[in-house]
Amino acid sequence: MTLPPVFLGQRSNLRVSAIGLGCSRLGSTLSGCTGPVAEKLLHHALDAGVTLLDTANIYGQGESERLIGRAIHGRRDEVTLVTKAGQRFTAAQRVVALAKSPLRMLAQRVPSLRAAIANRRAGALPRDFSPGHVQSSVEASLRRLGTDRIDLFLLHSPDAEAIRRGETFTMLDGLVRAGKLRAWGISVDDVASAEAALAVPSVAALQIPLAVAREMRPALEAGAAQGIGFMMREIFTGAATQPGGRAAAIHASLFFPQAMALVGTTSSAHLDEALGHLRGTPIPETTV
Structure with missing residues (x-):
């Protein structure tokens, strides 16, 4: 299957599917989407025309x-391939990771443990x-991904001051x-x-929550004119209460210039539903 293409701007020169798969829950303790289950989802996404992970x-x-x-x-x-770095686990979290498989099985049986893990995951991680x-x-990401290159690397949620330092x-x-x-x-x-981030000359793309993007459309349009592309995330937050729901969220994401939409899911059915919403969704000509 071929999905509508999006051009992510001259700085990256990447052309990707209008919808990409967000893989934050793959291999996690709570999701249950690991091993053959996760690989089946990934193959399904690729076969469906998704080109960005x-x-x-x-x-x-x-x-x-x-x-x-x-x-x-x-x-x-x-x-x-898009990956990120800049957040790191505490020493205690690294120790817990060594017992990940038994924890996953135990969390499926003990709701209080599952809740405790979820609460810990919700907390902010140290940044470096x-x-x-x-x-x-x-x-390390290159080794885990089994590749010699990362197509788009992102610093993972620095605050404005860290971005201005630009260390x-x-x-x-140099890595580029x-x-x-x-x-x-x-x-x-x-x-x-x-x-x-928009003020940094080397930045090729921003990954940004749709709600934040809505607040600053003129700035993003100016960034697109300078060759920056945009990956809209958290696009379904509050979508159930909005007119048109998820279809409207995808439409809104792709209406920004040089923008694609990330759908984070561990369900092939949910991914297919999102891909179905692309039908009839206009994509600005400047993005293709």
Whole structure:
């Protein structure tokens, strides 16, 4: 199947499917989407025409990247790989990760344990955007993904001040020149960090919550004119209470210039539903 293509701007020169698969829950303790189940979902997405897979080094304690690496073996050139780094686990969380498999089984049987894990996951993780940490994270992601290049690498949720410091930008530009990254950008959480990211000349793309994007459409349109692309995330937040629901959320995401929509799911049926909403969804000509 062929999905409508989106051009993510001249800075990245990437063309991707209008909908990409968000892989944050693949391999996690709570999702149950791991091993053959996860690989079946990934193959289903690729066969359905999804060409962009979005992950991060912390998702599933690295298992999301490993699952993607196995699923795309022999199909690497079909896929635009997006991963992130800059958040890190505490020492206690790293110890817990060693017992991940038995924890997953136990959490399925003990609701209180499941709730405790979910509450801990909801908390903010420490950030480290130092060049040394980010570069070692890139190298580790390349190994887990089983590839020699990352198509789009994102700094994972720095605040506006960290972006203005820009301590790792020169190193990331070097990784692009070395061919380990095709382009890099920033995953932002709020208006302040988005505004700071848009001012960085090397930023090729922003990953941004749809609700934040709605607040700053003129700034994003100006960024698109400068060659920046946009990955809309959290697009279904509150969608059930909005007119048109999920179809309207996809339409709104793709109406931004040089923008694609991320659908985070572990269900092939839910992904197919989202892909079905593309029918009749106009995509601005400047994005193709």
